[in-house]
Amino acid sequence: MPRRIMVLDTVRCVGCSACVIACKTENAVPAGGFRDWVVGETRGRFPQLSLENRSERCNHCDHAPCVDNCPTGASYRAADGAVQIARAKCTGCKSCIAACPYGARFVHADGFVDKCTFCAHRAGKSTACTDVCPTECITFGDASDPESAVSRLLASRRWKVLAPETGTEPKVYYLL
């Protein structure tokens, strides 16, 4: 079974939001909704400063509070480990939105809840954000294969996940 994960290099990311625009057009995300977004985190005092740029999205958590809290089963875990939403089952009750510690979900203009799918309609080949990123900082792939690019990056670089204290076990990793 593949285990699809995403690795983003904060050292290379310039926070340009090409990933956001490409995602919106690829997935026809209506105005006001975002499946990914960019965060720039500044630390320190002038002139001792550091800046971390992150393109964030659903973490497709291994322990996904959204799935646990979905009363209809619309939020579910797909075979490749990604967390998905079956639109036909979603009533738009927003339990999952409340449960997600990352703010990854939003109510789509057509009534259901929406979020990053890891571009599942492309059958795991690549994602729109990975393809567009001008800094080549996004890598998408199969962590169950130790030779894959994502596995090699995680083995060779320092990394973190977001809000690890929540115990969600994210599948989106940030290289430092």
Place this chain on the structure above:
Amino acid sequence: MPVTRRKFIRIGAASAGGMVLGGGLVSDWYGLDAPRLTDPATDGDRIVPTFCEICFWKCGVLAHVKQGRVTKLTGHPDHPLSRGRLCPRGAGGTGLLYDPDRLKKPLVRTGRRGEETFREASWEEALDRIAGEMDRLRRDYGPQSMALFQHGYGSSWFTHLFRAYGSPNIAAPSYAQCRGPREVGFQLTFGDGVLSPERVDMERADCIVLIGSHLGENMHNTQVRDFARAVGRGATVIVVDPRFSVAAGKADHWLPIKPGTDIALLLSWMNVLIEEGLYDRSTVENFTTGFDQLRAHVAGKTPEWAYARTGIRPELIRATARKIGAAKPAAVIHPGRRVTWYGDDTQRTRAIAILTALTGSWGRAGGYLLPTAMKVPKYPYAPYPAPDAPAADRAKPSDFPMADATLASGLCAATIPGSSAYGAKGWMVYGTNLPLTLPEPERVEAALQEAEFIVAIDVLPAEICGWADVVLPEATYLERADDIDAPAYREPYAALRQEVVSPLHDSKPGWWIAKEIANRLDLASFFPWKDVDEYVDARLSAAGIDRREIREKGVVLGPRTPCTYEEGIAPEFGTESGKIELYSAALAAAGFDPIPEFRPPEEPPAGYFRLLIGRSPVHTFGRTTNNRLLSEVCDENEVWVAASAARELGIASGERVVLVNQDGVEEGPVKVKATERIRTDCVFLTHGFGHRAKALSFARGRGADDARLMTRVSVDPIMGGTGMNVNFVTLKRV
């Protein structure tokens, strides 16, 4: 009527009631209806390769068209400038194509200039009117009385029209308001300019110096990719900027320099390279002139000397100079792009060029490349008539002796009687929104009132259209074909802009508009081709490029040519001496400093901040701020103020203020971003916001327009660039 999801759910909730919440039913649902993913289905049923025009980098694009609608734009995998990737602006090009505010019909002014009152007109009427005015001006004052202001790739048709008509007055603000000083500074030193795409080889550099370039916020696709690759590889990055830019966030060393003092820093870097013997001896000995004068010139300009002027600690200046020296020749000091700041900008770029010469990085891998373009012969037109007069952009012929292009600011001034040898009476403005582009707004408005005739050709009802007598709606880059693009680049190529969808509304492609005007002016012989395809085909066949192949692929790659001395290019310099001129005899002869001198710019008065401007990664000046898709990421600008300065003023982040400049001009309101990321003596604004045009229904009134605050300029006496960083503002609470 299609049942929307929301309605469906409402119906479902009404009929099935509590079932939805009944816990036990969840798994049953799961079992009955296996989860199915929804395919957004945005892949095109047709994919048209073309190239982008959201900025002027011109990346290759694949346009997906589904049922006649462009669904998405992705990076062309084979185009050397995109290699499958795009910047956010390029990816958001559909926001321009489907902008509801687009110009839809030719317009003829009904009220007074600037009132923005128009009636719709037929193309026939609009073109007749334009040709009639151009014919009258030609008869009354000669063809030189018409000026063309232009920007963008589609302007080639209008430049051609103006040459055929006989006017020398063709100017792009991208020269005197942007990168002109840089081209002249490098020309004077190496006998060659910087080009666009810039000839820098960041991909292979071991040390990259950005001095006044904010790559990452300035998003020229390939350049940002090369920069990111260098960062990823661990190249040394040195960023000189009063603001902690995104690039500064990637840097090994950030030098938060006092604005206006770059020349002092550059001279002290030269001092260290020379004193410590870190310069490239073979380059200096074999290919330069004036090293002794340079050595004497920078002898006292130590890091300690520079510290007092720049505020950069001497240890940091030394450490960074040594890193540059250690990496040479694979050390690239980026020339920047918009460099019209203080009026000494050619000299500042000269200092960058001289430092480049000292590192020996010109013509070397990891430095400045010597790229060539694929050979695509020009269309064999008859020769243009020789203009009867030189361009009207200078008050005296001796002004700005090193300018190698016409000054847009000068043509604007020449429209006001008495400012030039002869007046510019008529304006054609293609793709450049002069009121937000040229400084000195009062002068621009005076010129706009003075002109006898103004025609604007654009895709959006930008401010300039409000001043025009006739406005023509051009088709966007996704609805038209244009000339072939084959720039000098390390991977030579030829690319085609192709019509992805037919023009929406009543818009027309530029080639057609230019040809129709020419036909009405007895200049049809200069437009002998039937349409753009016939024109392009003629050039393609002269170049030996297979037209079916390029139409299908959008781009063809030429053979790789050597780009460095290592690859066998013989060092040759187009300067007077035939060498790299560290000391410029040409500048000396014209009465300018032969080696750059540092002269401090005027300080802001007490209580004022120096106004600095730059870019947002999702916008190309004011051209995209009405793009609703891109605006989802950034829909107004903010004024960056040092957190400590904001505290002193009692202004909080997010509060709105009005900016008031030294001449009492007010602009805004604009949101404050109080941040540690900027010095206390300046504020920063991204350019392109604060639109006032009535018909830009989205962008209108969002943020502040810096151009209105640029009431003063410091003009570069060498080439006429308008330095704009000489304006100061205070923040007024609203």
